Amino acid sequence: MFTISKTFRFEASHRLAGLPEGHKCARLHGHSYAVTVELDADYLDPPGFVMDFAQLSPLGDYLKIAFDHQHLNDVLTVQPTSENLARLFTEWCVGHLPLAESVSAVTVRVSETTSSWAQYRWRRP
Ligand SMILES: Nc1nc2c(c(=O)[nH]1)N=C([C@H](O)[C@H](O)COP(=O)(O)OP(=O)(O)OP(=O)(O)O)CN2
Numbered sequence: 001m002f003t004i005s006k007t008f009r010f011e012a013s014h015r016l017a018g019l020p021e022g023h024k025c026a027r028l029h030g031h032s033y034a035v036t037v038e039l040d041a042d043y044l045d046p047p048g049f050v051m052d053f054a055q056l057s058p059l060g061d062y063l064k065i066a067f068d069h070q071h072l073n074d075v076l077t078v079q080p081t082s083e084n085l086a087r088l089f090t091e092w093c094v095g096h097l098p099l100a101e102s103v104s105a106v107t108v109r110v111s112e113t114t115s116s117w118a119q120y121r122w123r124r125p
Pocket residue numbers: 016025029080081082083112113115116118
């Protein structure tokens with residue numbers, strides 16, 4: 001199994017609803033988000049790539065255009081948790097990146113801080 005990965009970053013604010021009274025994340029605050037996409041493949045395509053790293057850059061463009069310096073509650077229809085962002089970004093990758101047949105899984109990991117992350121994985125049916 002081969003895995004390649006690339007990390008992109010954006011800055012955004014959010015607040016989380018439905019938390020207990022006084023929870024710090026219910027207040028308006030911001031994060032430097034790190035978004036890491038991973039592609040798994042059982043074999044390589046010429047010239048020995050899972051995929052050219054450069055072909056992952058549309059994800060970075062999408063993140064910058066849609067989310068950088070935005071208030072996530074204004075631009076998402078779901079609660080802006082790391083888990084929901086990870087699923088949204090994974091589904092975007094599956095729908096927009098030129099995935100070779102060799103790619104068996106796409107995983108996106110979202111970090112709001114240096115000590116925590118959430119991820120979502122798509123597996124080829
Ligand atoms: N499962 C999840 N839990 C939390 C999420 C989330 O998206 N998924 N988000 C938050 C808040 O957005 C918060 O800003 C980040 O949480 P946390 O790691 O607790 O932040 P700190 O860096 O302040 O953590 P410390 O290790 O306590 O310093 C909360 N939970």
